[in-house]
Structure formats: structure tokens, C-alpha cells
Amino acid sequence: MKTITVDLDATPSERSYPIHIGSAILSQIELIMTHLPRKRVAIVTNTTVAPLYLERLRSALEKQDVASVPIILPDGEEYKNWQTLNLIFDALLTNRCERGTPVIALGGGVVGDLAGFAAATYLRGVPFIQYPTTLLAQVDSSVGGKTGINHPLGKNMIGAFYQPRAVVADSTTLETLPERELRAGIAEIIKYGLIRDSIFLAWIERNMTKLLARDPEVLIEAIYRSCRNKAEVVEADEHESGVRALLNLGHTFGHAIENALGYGTWLHGEAVAAGTILAAELSRRMGMISQVDVERIRSIYVQAGLPVAAPDLGPEKYIDLMGLDKKVAEGKMRFILLQQIGEAVVHSGVPAEALAETLLECTAHA
Numbered sequence: 001m002k003t004i005t006v007d008l009d010a011t012p013s014e015r016s017y018p019i020h021i022g023s024a025i026l027s028q029i030e031l032i033m034t035h036l037p038r039k040r041v042a043i044v045t046n047t048t049v050a051p052l053y054l055e056r057l058r059s060a061l062e063k064q065d066v067a068s069v070p071i072i073l074p075d076g077e078e079y080k081n082w083q084t085l086n087l088i089f090d091a092l093l094t095n096r097c098e099r100g101t102p103v104i105a106l107g108g109g110v111v112g113d114l115a116g117f118a119a120a121t122y123l124r125g126v127p128f129i130q131y132p133t134t135l136l137a138q139v140d141s142s143v144g145g146k147t148g149i150n151h152p153l154g155k156n157m158i159g160a161f162y163q164p165r166a167v168v169a170d171s172t173t174l175e176t177l178p179e180r181e182l183r184a185g186i187a188e189i190i191k192y193g194l195i196r197d198s199i200f201l202a203w204i205e206r207n208m209t210k211l212l213a214r215d216p217e218v219l220i221e222a223i224y225r226s227c228r229n230k231a232e233v234v235e236a237d238e239h240e241s242g243v244r245a246l247l248n249l250g251h252t253f254g255h256a257i258e259n260a261l262g263y264g265t266w267l268h269g270e271a272v273a274a275g276t277i278l279a280a281e282l283s284r285r286m287g288m289i290s291q292v293d294v295e296r297i298r299s300i301y302v303q304a305g306l307p308v309a310a311p312d313l314g315p316e317k318y319i320d321l322m323g324l325d326k327k328v329a330e331g332k333m334r335f336i337l338l339q340q341i342g343e344a345v346v347h348s349g350v351p352a353e354a355l356a357e358t359l360l361e362c363t364a365h366a
């Protein structure tokens, strides 16, 4: 097992927390035992993950005399909303969960974002622990404390920064993950390489076949190097007043795609992949990277079996949706662009013509 610490505030800090990454660690309750003094937890999961892993976690807790309240949500991005959040509050209240009752998220990013937001707001905050079970959640969403829900008008528009007390990423849970979901997780792994770690990007290119084949060692290495990158960014800028925005590469376009097509039609990772190609094309039009760079980026996503052509929604629709992006400041859109492969920047001066040209020339009819 490997452990990374996310150091928050001046260290040592009570808010700092470990990310444990390893094989078959779901049942190792000693990893979270210090957070369970009251011997009772609520586990938020969904109808797909519950039959696979809920009993394993519950019985491991039971062996340590920890009782658990299961809260099983409907599965899907289209359920990342107020109504589902309220199901969590209903269950927490009905079961008389207290301020000292931790909420555990067992599932992918949707469960994690919902459960984290519930933990941030229930009784004004209860302890939160992440057990991510998708590749995307293990490399990205379980770390860093972004929690929240979608709004019909925009992705993740309502939420809170709320850090977990611990993250336990059991790589063996990825054995049951559908192929399409595995590929979607790889999109966020590629992101770290593109924004700040060109050595990791070259490693991903060399190891893509093994990643797709779920080679256990390669998976653990990819999760570890991704989490190390994410932890460093979050430590530097927890609340996204600066460098954390770079983790949004491809997301300004990607979130517009997810919203326009209907939440869940394209997976988050798929929208980020196609969105990153648009960001790369825009970077080239801004004179920042070369055509050769764009083709290298495109071929990495192709290798991963991810979409590289964003849907043709028309420039107006994209621009309208992107106007609600959380990075908009004083009414001005800000884009994450590539200065070079391995170095991203926040750009607030993208000319309207360059954006329109990119959207016209680089999107495709579905």
C-alpha cells in the first residue's frame, strides 16, 4: 500500500489527510479507525456499487464493532441533483445520525460529490470519508474537497469545498468497472500530464496498453502519480483562487457538452477529453503550442479510446453555456490553455474570433 498526505494549512494540521492506495484495502478498517470513535457510520452508495462492495465494507466495519447505516441512491449523473441529495438527508435524519457520525462515500465521483456535499451541510458538517471505486474517482474526484450537485443550467453549480478525513482507494474494485468508465478515468490522468507533469505524460503514453488491460501495478502507479499531482495543487491553492484552476483543463468546453447533451449522455471523462482537444486547438490558434503538439495530444486520447471530436452544438450554444462557467470573472470567460505540453496557464484574453473559429472548425456532427 502507498500513502500520500494532503497537507492543508500550516502542517501539522488537523485538516491534513491521507490518501491510501492499494490492492484489497477496502476491508482494512484500521486505516480509518481513528475517525470512528462513536462506532457508527452512514455509507452512501448506489444501486450498482451496493451489490458489489457494500457488504464487504459493512462486514469489515462490523468486525470492529462499527454499525453502519446504508444509503443507496439511484445510479447516474442525471441523479446528481437536489432531489437525490435530499434522499441522503432523509436517511440521515430518519436514522438519527449525529454530528459525530461520519458519512462514507462508497462509489464513483457522483456518489462522492453528493455524499460530500451532504456531509458538508448536514448538521452544518459531519466527518466525511471517501472510498472511491471508479478510476476517475481514485485519481481525481475523491481528493481535494470539491463536492456538489448539478443544476439544469450548469454542471456542479451548487456545492461546497469540504475535505475528507481520509481517502481509501482499493484498486481491486476497478476489476468490475465497465470498459467505458475505465477509459473515462484515463482522461483525468492524462490531464495531470498535460498541465504540469510532462514526464508522467510520457509514462502514460508508454503504459497505455497496460492501463487499458488493467495491469495491477500500472494502475496503482497511475493512481499514485495522479493523486500526488492533485495533492500538490490542492495544497498550494485549496479554494481555487489561482493554480487550482489548471485542474479545469478541458472542463470549460466539457461541462458545456455534458449539459447540452443531457447529463449522463457523454461521461464526464469523455467530455473532458473532447474539451481538452478544443483547448489544445485554441492554444494553437493563440500561438502557444504547435500543430505537432496538438496531434500528439489527440493521439493520446485516441490511444485511450476517448472521443476527440466535440459535438457541433454551434458556437453560440457553447459560448452561452460557457458563460456560466465558475471561472468567469467580471463577466469575462477564462480558459485553461497550454503554454507547452506539461505547462498550462489561465488565460483571460482569448479573442472572440479565435474562440469562434475553434468551435466552428474543430467540432463535429454527432
Ligand SMILES: NC(=O)c1ccc[n+]([C@@H]2O[C@H](COP(=O)([O-])OP(=O)(O)OC[C@H]3O[C@@H](n4cnc5c(N)ncnc54)[C@H](O)[C@@H]3O)[C@@H](O)[C@H]2O)c1
Binding pocket: 046, 048, 049, 052, 075, 076, 077, 080, 107, 108, 109, 110, 111, 113, 133, 134, 135, 136, 137, 140, 141, 142, 143, 144, 145, 146, 147, 156, 173, 174, 175, 176, 177, 178, 181, 184, 185, 268, 269
Ligand atoms: N469533486 C471533484 O473534484 C471531481 C473531479 C472529477 C469529476 N467529478 C465528478 O465526478 C463525476 C464522474 O465520476 P465517475 O466517472 O466516477 O462516474 P460515476 O460516479 O457515475 O461512476 C461511473 C459508473 O460506474 C459505476 N461504478 C462505480 N464503481 C464501480 C465498480 N467498482 N464496478 C462497477 N461499476 C462501478 C457507477 O455506479 C456508475 O454507473 C461527475 O459528476 C464529475 O463532475 C468530480
Ligand SMILES: O=C(O)C(=O)C[C@@H](O)[C@H](O)[C@H](O)COP(=O)(O)O
Binding pocket: 140, 144, 146, 155, 156, 188, 240, 244, 245, 247, 248, 251, 326
Ligand atoms: O479538483 C478540481 O479543482 C477540479 O477541477 C477537478 C475536475 O476534474 C472536476 O471535474 C471538478 O469537479 C470540476 O470543478 P468545477 O469547479 O469546474 O465544477
Ligand SMILES: [Zn+2]
Binding pocket: 140, 188, 251, 268, 272
Ligand atoms: Zn473533471
